[in-house]
Amino acid sequence: MAQRPFKLPDIGEGTAEAELVAWHIGVGDTVAEDDLLCEVMTDKATVEVTAPFSGKVIERTGNPGDMLPVGGVVLVFDVEEEGAAPAPEPTSPEISSSASPPQSTRQEPEHRVLASPALRKRAADQGVNLRDVVGSGAKGRIRQSDVDAYLAYAKTLRETPRVASPGGAAQVSAISPAPPSDDVEEVPVIGLRRRISERMQDTKRRIPHxxxxxxxxxxxxxxxxxxxxxxxxxxxxxxxxxxxxxxxxxxxxxxxxxxxxxxxxxxxxxxxxxxxxxxxxxxxxxxxxxxxxxxxxxxxxxxxxxxxxxxxxxxxxxxxxxxxxxxxxxxxxxxxxxxxxxxxxxxxxxxxxxxxxxxxxxxxxxxxxxxxxxxxxxxxxxxxxxxxxxxxxxxxxxxxxxxxxxxxxxxxxx
Known part of the structure; x- marks a missing residue:
């Protein structure tokens, strides 16, 4: 095995850095060529960065919300010796307009499931058949959020109480409202939401509307x-x-x-x-x-x-x-x-x-x-x-x- 660094590729338009929106792999994961590694955001769009080679992740740089320099090392892989020769890095990543596309797309081809090896393992551990999950990523790629949504929906179906109707058919019974909660959810302002926040603040500060x-x-x-x-x-x-x-x-x-x-x-x-x-x-x-x-x-x-x-x-x-x-x-x-x-x-x-x-x-x-x-x-x-x-x-x-x-x-x- 040999160590091989992966640098954040040039994503065009003279961009010198990009904001890390989400990781799709972790240290210890084994990825194949073209697997989704992470999503980064420029001033214009979100870019899905994919692997140009196969290997095992041994180092990972940055957390969601961090700014990553183009050309900087963001991952280090263990790769097979014969595959250690430099391979061309992606020059035209897939681009989208939001950090997490809101609508599902059909998978291409129909029976091919697009998901990273790490996500496949997590799904298998949770008993989820990825063919039952609709992916919201580019070309129908399945993300962790899609699996989470599938599990939440399945849990709702399992936990919804059913009672017999006079005709014998099962019906969903009324669900009592949940008790009030004092829990506070902290949501990082990153990705598209941060871009909007910064742009609106700058616009209102500079322009006399x-x-x-x-x-x-x-x-x-x-x-x-x-x-x-x-x-x-x-x-x-x-x-x-x-x-x-x-x-x-x-x-x-x-x-x-x-x-x-x-x-x-x-x-x-x-x-x-x-x-x-x-x-x-x-x-x-x-x-x-x-x-x-x-x-x-x-x-x-x-x-x-x-x-x-x-x-x-x-x-x-x-x-x-x-x-x-x-x-x-x-x-x-x-x-x-x-x-x-x-x-x-x-x-x-x-x-x-x-x-x-x-x-x-x-x-x-x-x-x-x-x-x-x-x-x-x-x-x-x-x-x-x-x-x-x-x-x-x-x-x-x-x-x-x-x-x-x-x-x-x-x-x-x-």
């Missing part, structure tokens, strides 16, 4: 949307309100180029963009991820809807690449049905504008002296006051409001 909230009558827009969905055909995605808002932004922003911009406050330069690269804030169980719809003006509403579906799927399944997460020039944030009456969204620095969508509600309004029931929605937008004046922000929102209230304008060529 101001918000502008306006109500919009979307009655005509909702009627149009429902009509298009009713006749869309199976090959087209279902339209939400967001594709129409994106369309409105691409029509209005050329009149306000300083709002479709990035502010480099170190260099003192505002970079205005002609193309609208719309950042779409997507909530995942691990935190907020902003995917980017590039050159949004090149798509019609159906194309925008298709891209939004694709991007949100990548974000929630943890398969978004860095190119899907960078380069936005203005961000849209929406809480959907939980959108509330108004919000004060935080700007996605170095952008200077963010548009927030609140929920649509029916309520009475006065229209030309008459009371009618309308579908109303508020737009809650925030701006960087160093670059955007209040008058310009209000004028911009009013133009977007006009587009949404008279949706025919969205399709009239300028």
């Amino acid at each position: 101001f918000s502008y909230i306006e109500e919009v009558d979307v009655s005509q827009l909702e009627a149009l949307r429902e009509s298009l969905n009713a006749t869309r055909g199976e090959h087209r995605p279902k339209l939400t309100l967001l594709p129409f808002l994106v369309r409105a932004l691409t029509r209005v922003l050329p009149e306000f180029p300083h709002l479709n911009a990035l502010y480099d406050d170190t260099a003192g330069i505002v970079r205005r963009h002609r193309a609208v690269h719309a950042g779409i804030a997507t909530q995942t169980p691990q935190g907020l991820v902003v995917t980017v719809l590039r050159d949004a003006g090149s798509h019609d509403v159906w194309g925008v809807a298709s891209e939004l579906t694709r991007l949100s799927g990548l974000a929630r399944s943890g398969r978004a690449a860095p190119a899907d997460l960078t380069g936005s020039t203005i961000t849209i944030t929406s809480l959907g049905a939980m959108g509330g009456v108004a919000t004060t969204p935080v700007i996605n620095s170095p952008e200077v504008s963010i548009v927030g969508v609140n929920k649509v509600i029916e309520r009475p309004i006065v229209d030309r002296g008459q009371i009618r029931i309308a579908k109303m929605m508020n737009l809650s937008s925030s701006f960087d006051h160093r670059v955007v004046d209040g008058w310009d922000a209000a004028s911009f929102v009013q133009r977007v409001k006009a587009m949404l209230e008279t949706p025919a304008l969205l399709f009239v060529e300028a």
